[in-house]
Amino acid sequence: MRSNKGSVIKKTDLPEKICAQCRRPFSWRKKWERCWQEVRFCSDRCKRDAKTKNQCAAASVEDEFI
Ligand SMILES: [Zn+2]
Numbered sequence: 741m742r743s744n745k746g747s748v749i750k751k752t753d754l755p756e757k758i759c760a761q762c763r764r765p766f767s768w769r770k771k772w773e774r775c776w777q778e779v780r781f782c783s784d785r786c787k788r789d790a791k792t793k794n795q796c797a798a799a800s801v802e803d804e805f806i
Pocket of ligand 1: 759760762763781782783
């Protein structure tokens with residue numbers, strides 16, 4: 741019989757976030773290893789959709805830094 745010590749790193753142990761656009765959880769990816777803290781969207785599509793939405797709703801994205 742083998743015993744599982746739990747020392748093996750599973751792929752499912754990757755950090756997760758909730759996408760600010762589609763509200764679905766997504767996991768860490770290699771391409772985000774340098775900017776994971778800043779990642780807010782699960783995909784470029786969500787990023788684009790969020791931008792479009794903001795422009796429609798609030799038309800003044802540039803006023804963000806008031
Ligand atoms: Zn998303």
